[in-house]
Amino acid sequence: MDYQDRDADGVYVDTGHHGPGPDLMGAGTVIGDPVRNLKGEHLGQIREIMLDMRSGAIAYAVMAHGGVFHLGAKLFAVPWQALTLDPAHKGFTLNIDKQRLDEAPGFDPDHWPNMANPAWAAQIHRYYDHSTEQGSGLS
Structure with missing residues (x-):
C-alpha cells in the first residue's frame, strides 16, 4: 500500500503542483512507504x-532496514533532507549504497537514541552528507 492508497480523504489531487508528488502530505500516509x-x-x-517541535519542521524519517516483517530490522534516522519523494515508485529515494547503509549509525527498535542530542544529530547529518542540519532545528 502506498501514500495514494492511504489517502482515505482524497486530499492528494493533482492541482498543477510544481514538484514531484503532492505539495502537502499527511505524515501517516508515508509510514510504510518503501525507500x-x-x-x-x-x-x-x-x-x-x-x-522538531521547536521549528515545526520534519527532522528525520526513521527507516527500518533488514529483518522480516519488522523482526530483526535495524532502524536508521535519516535526515528528511536526504530523502526525495519518488512518485513513480510510490516511495522515496535515498542516495546511498546498500553497503554504506549497512555501516550507518542505526539503533535497535527497543533502544531509541536521544534524537534531540546535538552531538548525535551532528553525527547523523555528517553521515548522510547533511552536516548543515538546516531545517532540523537541532543545534
Whole structure:
C-alpha cells in the first residue's frame, strides 16, 4: 500500500503542483512507504516521522532496514533532507549504497537514541552528507 492508497480523504489531487508528488502530505500516509537507492535497490521502509517541535519542521524519517516483517530490522534516522519523494515508485529515494547503509549509525527498535542530542544529530547529518542540519532545528 502506498501514500495514494492511504489517502482515505482524497486530499492528494493533482492541482498543477510544481514538484514531484503532492505539495502537502499527511505524515501517516508515508509510514510504510518503501525507500530505494538511486540504483533502484530496496533499502527499507519509512517506520516513523520525527517532528522538531521547536521549528515545526520534519527532522528525520526513521527507516527500518533488514529483518522480516519488522523482526530483526535495524532502524536508521535519516535526515528528511536526504530523502526525495519518488512518485513513480510510490516511495522515496535515498542516495546511498546498500553497503554504506549497512555501516550507518542505526539503533535497535527497543533502544531509541536521544534524537534531540546535538552531538548525535551532528553525527547523523555528517553521515548522510547533511552536516548543515538546516531545517532540523537541532543545534
